[in-house]
Each structure stands twice: as structure tokens, then as C-alpha cells.
Amino acid sequence: MSKRKIVSIVLSFCLVAAVISACGSKQGSSGNSTLKIGTNSVGSVYYTLAVGISELLLKHAEINSSVEAVGGSDANMFAMADNDIDLAVADSPSAYNAMNTIAPFKEKVDVSLVAVGQTSFRPIVVRKNSGIKSVEDLAGKKLIGIRPALFEFELITDNLLQTYGIDKSKVNIIKTVETNETVEALRTGTVDAAIFPVSLGNALLSELMRDNVVEFLPMEEAKVDQVISSLPKSLYKSVIPKGSFPNQDQDVTTFALATYFVADSSVPEEKIYQITKTFFDNNKEFVSFHNAAKEWTLERTTKSKPIIPFHPGTIKYLKETGNWSSELQSAQDALTTK
Structure with missing residues (x-):
């Protein structure tokens, strides 16, 4: 085989490898890529809920997503900071601490609220x-x-x-x-x-x-x-x-x-709008995944006082459906002007 032929084959392999690497990298903020939903260990309630969300997004909005068993809620926030996940089911205190640079977080994590779920107890x-x-x-x-x-x-x-x-x-x-x-x-x-x-x-x-x-x-x-x-x-x-x-x-x-469904604030507004709309428009179907899903309602999301800001995409949906109140706007203003 000639030297020129060998060089051509090597270059072809390199090109294929580069394409595979690019496709495998995290591109959650792009329109057609697979979003990554971070959650707790496999078998946990949070993991089951995340699987339910992922299936709803694929079935009703043709949004591809994968569920990642990152670990606890703090671990999910660190993963979001490292751009390893785009969305997460997490405890509200972790999201609050991540946004406000409270230990164990040494740098702010730009995290936004999408939905409020069930009460998580610590007996x-x-x-x-x-x-x-x-x-x-x-x-x-x-x-x-x-x-x-x-x-x-x-x-x-x-x-x-x-x-x-x-x-x-x-x-x-x-x-x-x-x-x-x-x-x-x-x-x-x-x-x-x-x-x-x-x-x-x-x-x-x-x-x-x-x-x-x-x-x-x-x-x-x-x-x-x-x-x-x-x-x-x-x-x-x-x-x-x-x-x-x-x-x-x-x-x-x-x-x-409280349990939160949160998003990296860098995920585009239109994408989170689609996710929010899919989630709440098909909320009754979501309940079939776990009994705890009964608490993931539009009413709970809009009546609970948020401790992190809503994502602009979620706000767009809430305004469109007449569920964005002056109280929520005041809370949003207070959280975004800190």
C-alpha cells in the first residue's frame, strides 16, 4: 500500500473520530440535541419522576432527553455548573444554595425554576x-x-x-x-x-x-x-x-x-417553554409514573413562594395560560435583583 494511501486512510479515521466526539459532547442548549436530566440514584422517587418527564417530552414534544443518576441534589447542582446536565429533579435547598453561593458551593450556579413538586420529608x-x-x-x-x-x-x-x-x-x-x-x-x-x-x-x-x-x-x-x-x-x-x-x-x-424541577438558565427560553407546556398540559399522564407525581401541579407551582427565579421559558407559559400573578412577578423581581 502506498504512503499516500495510508495517509488518506488515517485522515479519514481522524475525521470520523472527530465527528463522533462532537456528536457525543454535551449540546443540551442546542435545538436538536439530547437534553440531560440529572437526578438521584436509580430506583429513587426522583429518578422515577425524571424518567416520567423524559418520556412525556419524547412522546408529546419530540424532545430527546436522557436521565442521569448523578447522585444527591447537591451533586446535581455541581453537575449543572460543570455543564454535564441541563435539567434536574432536586431538593429546593440545594438549588437555593447553588444560586446564592452558600456552602458547599463556592461559585454561583445559574439555575432556574421550572416546576414545584412534592414535599420531601426528613424524618x-x-x-x-x-x-x-x-x-x-x-x-x-x-x-x-x-x-x-x-x-x-x-x-x-x-x-x-x-x-x-x-x-x-x-x-x-x-x-x-x-x-x-x-x-x-x-x-x-x-x-x-x-x-x-x-x-x-x-x-x-x-x-x-x-x-x-x-x-x-x-x-x-x-x-x-x-x-x-x-x-x-x-x-x-x-x-x-x-x-x-x-x-x-x-x-x-x-x-x-420542597422538590424542584430546575433548568440551567442558559437553556433557551423557547426550549424551556416547550418543556413546561408539555409537562403541565400532560400532567394527568405524569401521575401514572409515581404516586408522588400527584403533587406536581400547576397550582402548587404558582401558589408556592419560589426561592429561586423562574426560567423565562416557564414564565412565558404561565403568562400565556393566565397563571402569572402580580405576587409571582414581585417574587421574581426580588430574586433577580439580589
Whole structure:
């Protein structure tokens, strides 16, 4: 084979490789590329919801998207900052901290709100044979109270122990990375208690409670109020109604936060308008993916006070459908003029 022929073949291979590389790179902000939706671990409620959103977008708007199991909500915000994802299902405190450069974020993440979803609770569950009947009983026990990807875990742990007058050094505080790890630790008895991130109907906690492995740790409402007063405004008090989980015969007052569907602000307005329109116009179909989807309503999105700005594409849809109010405009102005 001649040298000229060899050079020609090599150049052809290089050209093909360059094209493949370009096609494989993130181009989420372009009109025809695949958008990436970041979420929590596979099997989580957030992951299931993201899959539902992805299927709605493809079916009703011919928008291609992929669901990326990035990790916790903080991890999703970091991924958005690195241009690895375009959209995310995430906890509202992470989005708020990312936008306002609050630890663990050292640089602002330009994130915008698309929709408001279900309440995400942060109750404490305890093994039934642990002997823990009150918060005071946590002394001398092993508590999963830190998760790097969910900053609120450690804040709740620290303020809870302080409120109840428990010496932090008397509690063996364990750090875990994901919920599946927490489930395994509770089942095997390597820990006694855990802060458990759940939405109503969470399958992992439902199974634990159905098997009589764990129960909710009761807390006095006044004590919860006291802890909440020391936490960021993105966290609030809420109630898990009795019967929400197997063998739950009482309401549970606990800590909570909102779930957000967010977008990188650089994604074009028209693209987010199409996504918002598809999502809300087909909201009844979305409910078929998970029971928690019932809370992802237009009313909830427009009646909840936002803690990050709405994306211009979402605003366009809300105005078009007569759902953009003077109150929302005032909130948007306050958030965008900081």
C-alpha cells in the first residue's frame, strides 16, 4: 500500500473520530440535541419522576432527553455548573444554595425554576429493637446523620441534638452516601437510627416498615419548631399523615423541603417553554409514573413562594395560560435583583 494511501486512510479515521466526539459532547442548549436530566440514584422517587418527564417530552414534544443518576441534589447542582446536565429533579435547598453561593458551593450556579413538586420529608426512623422511644434515647446509639450530597442532614442532626440538650459526642453519628446504604444498615442492625429522605409512598421506607424493621421517632411539635428556627428558610415543618406508610398509626411531625424541577438558565427560553407546556398540559399522564407525581401541579407551582427565579421559558407559559400573578412577578423581581 502506498504512503499516500495510508495517509488518506488515517485522515479519514481522524475525521470520523472527530465527528463522533462532537456528536457525543454535551449540546443540551442546542435545538436538536439530547437534553440531560440529572437526578438521584436509580430506583429513587426522583429518578422515577425524571424518567416520567423524559418520556412525556419524547412522546408529546419530540424532545430527546436522557436521565442521569448523578447522585444527591447537591451533586446535581455541581453537575449543572460543570455543564454535564441541563435539567434536574432536586431538593429546593440545594438549588437555593447553588444560586446564592452558600456552602458547599463556592461559585454561583445559574439555575432556574421550572416546576414545584412534592414535599420531601426528613424524618428520623429507628430500628424497632433499638430501645429508642424518644430523641433523648439517641445517646449512646448509632445514628446516620450525615450525607455529603444532602447538606441538611448534618444541620438537622446538630440542631436536633442541641435542642434536646444531648451531647453530640455521646451519639455515634454515621455518614452514608445514598439511601440504599441506609436501608442495608438498618436491616442488618449496624445502625440504630437514621435520617431518612422520603416522599409519601417511598418504596424503600414502605418495605422497611412493612417488614417491621423500623418505625418513626416521635418528636414534640414545639421542639421541631425550635429546630426549624435554626435551619435555613428552605427547610420547614410538615406532617406525614398517618397511614402514609405501612404500620404507621399516627401523624408524624418532622422536617421537610420542597422538590424542584430546575433548568440551567442558559437553556433557551423557547426550549424551556416547550418543556413546561408539555409537562403541565400532560400532567394527568405524569401521575401514572409515581404516586408522588400527584403533587406536581400547576397550582402548587404558582401558589408556592419560589426561592429561586423562574426560567423565562416557564414564565412565558404561565403568562400565556393566565397563571402569572402580580405576587409571582414581585417574587421574581426580588430574586433577580439580589
